[in-house]
Amino acid sequence: MLIKIGFDIELGVAAPTALIYMLQVHPSRAADIPAGENITISPPLVTDHCQDVFENHCARVHVPFGVSSVRLRNEAVVFDSGWADPVDYGAVAHAPADLPVSTLPFVLPSRYCEVDSELLQFAWANFGNVAPGWHRVQAICDFVHRHLRFDYQRARATRTALEGFREGVGVCRDFTHLAITLCRCMNIPARYVTGYLGDIGIPAVPYPMDFSAWFEVYLGNRWHTFDARHNTPRIGRIVIARGRDAADVPISMVFGANTLQRFEVTTDEIVQ
Incomplete structure (x- = not known):
């Protein structure tokens, strides 16, 4: 099964600041996205990338003076098994x-x-x-x-x-x-x-x-x-x-006043 994922998120900012986002697919699913994700930032801004203590992808966007909004977009195609969540009634608890x-x-x-x-x-x-x-x-x-x-x-x-x-x-x-x-x-x-x-x-x-x-x-x-x-x-x-x-695991965090101006998420099966 192929699943199209993506988002279009825009945040208004009032002053120079930093924006942290956690929106990339977890590294454990990287092999299921052979073409990779296509994250764009408008306007183009300096961005630092890292992994946190839980091995999540994190990014910090440097928002300079004169920028009043930051728009984050992404699209990707993910391969998925198409199986429902496994059930294991015999899974035991640990002391x-x-x-x-x-x-x-x-x-x-x-x-x-x-x-x-x-x-x-x-x-x-x-x-x-x-x-x-x-x-x-x-x-x-x-x-x-x-x-x-x-x-x-x-x-x-x-x-x-x-x-x-x-x-x-x-x-x-x-x-x-x-x-x-x-x-x-x-x-x-x-x-x-x-x-x-x-x-x-x-x-x-x-x-x-x-x-x-x-x-x-x-x-x-x-x-x-x-x-x-x-x-x-x-x-x-x-x-x-x-x-x-x-x-x-906040999807975004801004150090200072900000407003959510756009929020769209896509998760659709690609019917072949």
């Missing part, structure tokens, strides 16, 4: 003492995931009797999927997992933060993932195309994909970045 040290940051509290809160007691009271491993994570996804009502109009960039739990509403990042937090409360490493997820294999949804958020948990000596928002295996996930929560 905290047996977890690889690389997974430990993903069992601790983070900016949007308050493990050290009332959610800790709630998690053990509601999921402690569920068989550990895959079934426990799925029970958490089932709960979050039922508990939160999806509403674009109620999106809030500062909403934490605990606030989402109390308010009962949110968008995909809120579903993801709450599920991650409940998993971590149960000592299951869980990390935040942002990327492309189109309406492939499902009826088209009545929302503008956007980037999506889901999560991965460490069970049975590997990472597995879960999605509390959709709560069903999906086709065509293309990872952009991974981190502890959304704070680690």
